[in-house]
Structures are given as structure tokens and as C-alpha cells.
Amino acid sequence: MRPSVLSILPDLRTGPLAVLLVIFQASFIMTLxxxxxxxxxxxxxxxxxxxxxASFATLQASIIAFEALFVTDEIPYAAYQAWFATPQASIVASWATLPPSLALGLDRDCQDTAGRIGFAARAP
Structure with missing residues (x-):
């Protein structure tokens, strides 16, 4: 009768192989x-x-909102500039239609009036 494989192997519960088995099991558990x-x-x-x-997306959204704030701030300023440019353009257009002698006279009157206002402001 042939001996079984289990009978050839030493008992793994005792001896130096038991220590190695415990070390192997501990190593396996530590690996897991x-x-x-x-x-x-x-x-x-x-x-x-x-x-x-998410933080970066929030930062990007705040930058976009900040830029939009500048755009919405520029819209009223641009509207104000357009509103202010309209009378200036009409004044320039009306001065362009005047005869040169009359335009020159109006310019002198304006300068003279400004000079008198300035003189009155300086008078004691």
C-alpha cells in the first residue's frame, strides 16, 4: 500500500512550517x-x-458673472454716450448749415459772453 500524500507532509499545525504558514497568512491579510x-x-x-x-466651475461662473457685470455696466454708459452725442451732432450739423459770417459772429458772441461771465465771477 502506498502512503498518502498527507501522511508524507509534516503536520502544518506544529513546527517551523506552522510559523511560516502564520507569517504567510499575516502577509496575505496585510496585502488585502x-x-x-x-x-x-x-x-x-x-x-x-x-x-x-466643482470649485473650479464655481470660480469660472463667478468670473463670467463678473464680466457680465462689466458688460451691463457698459450698456448704460454707452447709451449715455449715444444720448449725449445726439445733441452734439445736431449742433455741429446746424453750425455747418450757417453762413460763415453768421457762424463767426455767433462764435464771437459766445466768446464775449463767456468772457463777461468770467469777468463777473472774478469781480469783487
Whole structure:
């Protein structure tokens, strides 16, 4: 009768092989724990990336809102400039239609009036 394989192997519960088996099991458990910790770290890293992307999107939205504020601020200023340019254009157009002698006389009258106003302001 042939001996069985189990009878040839030493008893793994005692002796130096038992110590090696315990070390191997501990190493295997530590490897599994390290793998779980790595996966948890990977998940935490992904969560951090998502949070960073959300923060960056918020920053971009605030920059866009800030730029929109400038645009909406420029619209009334542009409307004011257009409103102010309309009478100026009509004045320039009306002066262009006057005969040169009359336009020159009006210009002298304006300068004379401005001079008298300035003189009155300086008078004691």
C-alpha cells in the first residue's frame, strides 16, 4: 500500500512550517488590507478631484458673472454716450448749415459772453 500524500507532509499545525504558514497568512491579510486602503485612497482622490472641478466651475461662473457685470455696466454708459452725442451732432450739423459770417459772429458772441461771465465771477 502506498502512503498518502498527507501522511508524507509534516503536520502544518506544529513546527517551523506552522510559523511560516502564520507569517504567510499575516502577509496575505496585510496585502488585502493594503489593497483596501489603496482603493479607499483612490476613491478619496476621485472625490477630491470632483470637489476641485466643482470649485473650479464655481470660480469660472463667478468670473463670467463678473464680466457680465462689466458688460451691463457698459450698456448704460454707452447709451449715455449715444444720448449725449445726439445733441452734439445736431449742433455741429446746424453750425455747418450757417453762413460763415453768421457762424463767426455767433462764435464771437459766445466768446464775449463767456468772457463777461468770467469777468463777473472774478469781480469783487
Amino acid at each position: 488590507a493594503s489593497n483596501v486602503a489603496f482603493q479607499a485612497s483612490d476613491v478619496a482622490n476621485e472625490v477630491s478631484n470632483v470637489a476641485f472641478e
